[in-house]
Amino acid sequence: MAKDRVGNDIGTTEHDWQSVKRRVQNLKRRIFRATKNGEWNQVRSLMKLMLRSYANLLLSVHKITQENKGKRTPGIDRQIVRTPKARARLIRELMMVKAWKVKPAVRIYIPKADGKQRPLGILTIKNRVAQAIVKNAIEPCWEAQFESNSYGFRPGRSVQDAIESCFSRLNRRSTHKWILDADIKGAFDSISQEFVLHKLGNIPARGLIKAWLKAGYIEAEVFNRTERGTQQGGVISPLLANVALDGIQKLLPSNYGFIRYADDWIATANERRTSSY
Secondary structure, three states: OOOOOOOOOOOOOHHHHHHHHHHHHHHHHHHHHHHHOOOHHHHHHHHHHHHHOHHHHHHHHHHHHHHOHHHHOOOOOOOOOOOHHHHHHHHHHHOOHHHHOOOOEEEEEEEOOOOOEEEEEEOOHHHHHHHHHHHHHHHHHHHOOOOOOEOOOOOOOOHHHHHHHHHHHHOOOOOOOEEEEEEOOOHHHHOOHHHHHHHHOOOOOHHHHHHHHOOOEEEOOEEEOOOOOOOOOOOOHHHHHHHHHOOOHHHOOOOOEEEEEOOEEEEEEOOOOOOOO
8 A cells, every 4th residue: 555645544634634635535536537638548547556555545434434334333353543643543444455355244234214224234343444545546436437317326416416416307488298107126136246347347446346246245143145136235335336337328319318316216208208228
């Protein structure tokens, strides 16, 4: 892990944190711009630089141990990081390759609004930080390629943006009066892992992403394999889901409207039509 010229402790000053965030953001912008320009060798080099970035490590540890809602929920390692001293130790450990070893998730269930329960996979603290590091490296590349009308789990976008897009598409002046409202059943659990890996291509950390997809989970002290899907609750899972679902809009005729928020989407048209789409 190459050290950037920033403070070497997670309890650094606010000024240092601004420097950490600025370095990571600058790298993200460079990856985004290189992707837009089709400079693929440069994209790979910048991704590798992000994966080695000490600033990225610091920011990822901060996000996972201090900002995330699940910061007090342990994985199979039973580890919770609460103090500056513990965070500094975690940083030192993650600078060693063996600390990135992939381990199964612990499956828990949380209630949904409809009374059902949603399964979540809780990773070890080290795996969560590692996923945050990798996400920062590959997300800018995909942000440069994603369809413009997808809104879920993307930086700088929200459900309000999706609502505004729906309003613009369906207001009184619009000729689009026909709507297909759909969602992809069990999207996170049903995604083809091979399809995701194929779309990701030969990127840095591809082997690590594959290992996370195949890591399995433990429920009631029983290990379960994961042959498909991506763990709900994984830091990188929403990005991988968007990678898998990107491209639906291209399958529709050009005169159709399309708006997607994660696995929920609508298609609009100015007339009712039965087609093979």
